[in-house]
Amino acid sequence: MQIKFVPYSQNFIKLFRYALLGLIFGSSISIFRFQSEVDFAIVVFLIILLVISFITFYIFNYHYILISNKHYNNSIENITENGFEFINEGKKQVFLWSDFQSINLNDTQNGLILTFKDNKRVLISNKTDNWFLLVKNIPAVFQEFDFEAIKIMFENLKSCKVCGFKADNGTECLSCGTKAWTNELNKFYPNKLEFLKKEQLFLFSNLNLDKNLNIPDNPNFEKDPNWVPLVEFKEVKKFDLTNYYFLKKKIVKSENEK
Numbered sequence: 001m002q003i004k005f006v007p008y009s010q011n012f013i014k015l016f017r018y019a020l021l022g023l024i025f026g027s028s029i030s031i032f033r034f035q036s037e038v039d040f041a042i043v044v045f046l047i048i049l050l051v052i053s054f055i056t057f058y059i060f061n062y063h064y065i066l067i068s069n070k071h072y073n074n075s076i077e078n079i080t081e082n083g084f085e086f087i088n089e090g091k092k093q094v095f096l097w098s099d100f101q102s103i104n105l106n107d108t109q110n111g112l113i114l115t116f117k118d119n120k121r122v123l124i125s126n127k128t129d130n131w132f133l134l135v136k137n138i139p140a141v142f143q144e145f146d147f148e149a150i151k152i153m154f155e156n157l158k159s160c161k162v163c164g165f166k167a168d169n170g171t172e173c174l175s176c177g178t179k180a181w182t183n184e185l186n187k188f189y190p191n192k193l194e195f196l197k198k199e200q201l202f203l204f205s206n207l208n209l210d211k212n213l214n215i216p217d218n219p220n221f222e223k224d225p226n227w228v229p230l231v232e233f234k235e236v237k238k239f240d241l242t243n244y245y246f247l248k249k250k251i252v253k254s255e256n257e258k
């Protein structure tokens with residue numbers, strides 16, 4: 001299972017935790033300044049409420065990380081000679097090649113325009129999982145489709161140091177999403193190698209207790225046969241342990257059971 005990020009930023013989580021802790025601390029101090037028993041009761045009640053909110057938020061966050069594998073990306077599945085399935089916001093639509101009048105790339109070549117026989121149109125963005133596999137499998141009967149543009153698109157991709165697929169378009173990797181190194185990143189990483197390693201730790205990070213690196217596969221792109229990972233399994237494990245507090249408890253517990 002892969003960890004997906006919660007819909008708000010990690011900074012928001014930190015800020016929220018600090019804000020709650022600050023309120024708890026602030027109210028605790030005011031206990032010593034209460035004027036009446038009613039004031040005291042209100043402050044104690046407030047503290048209990050804040051502590052409960054803090055714990056709830058922590059647990060909610062933890063659960064969100066655990067269940068987020070059920071949250072879907074849009075994707076294309078089961079591409080065959082008859083058609084394919086388009087999973088859009090969790091809803092499956094089956095498209096047959098024979099449903100379409102024409103298939104074209106959009107002007108920026110990052111979307112596929114499918115025109116149905118009744119002139120309705122659907123645009124599928126290249127952010128959709130398996131989009132690149134789909135464009136490689138458009139049947140030859142769609143003569144208007146720019147097969148040459150797709151050929152050139154794939155030929156221009158370079159091997160990505162993070163995931164090992166030939167999917168780097170110079171700006172970002174179309175497989176793992178790693179952005180190209182810029183000098184701006186020097187603020188966060190001592191050098192490019194450390195940046196690539198960090199990206200790889202995120203990519204390989206997993207919640208299961210495999211003994212080996214969990215290297216994601218991707219049928220959309222060719223794997224560079226000369227690629228080797230920059231990080232070792234123990235580094236990924238350390239990364240998981242330091243980044244996911246609850247996970248740490250789970251792993252330690254499960255290892256003790258072995």
Ligand SMILES: [Zn+2]
Pocket residue numbers: 160161162163164165167173174175176177178
């Ligand atoms: Zn990559």
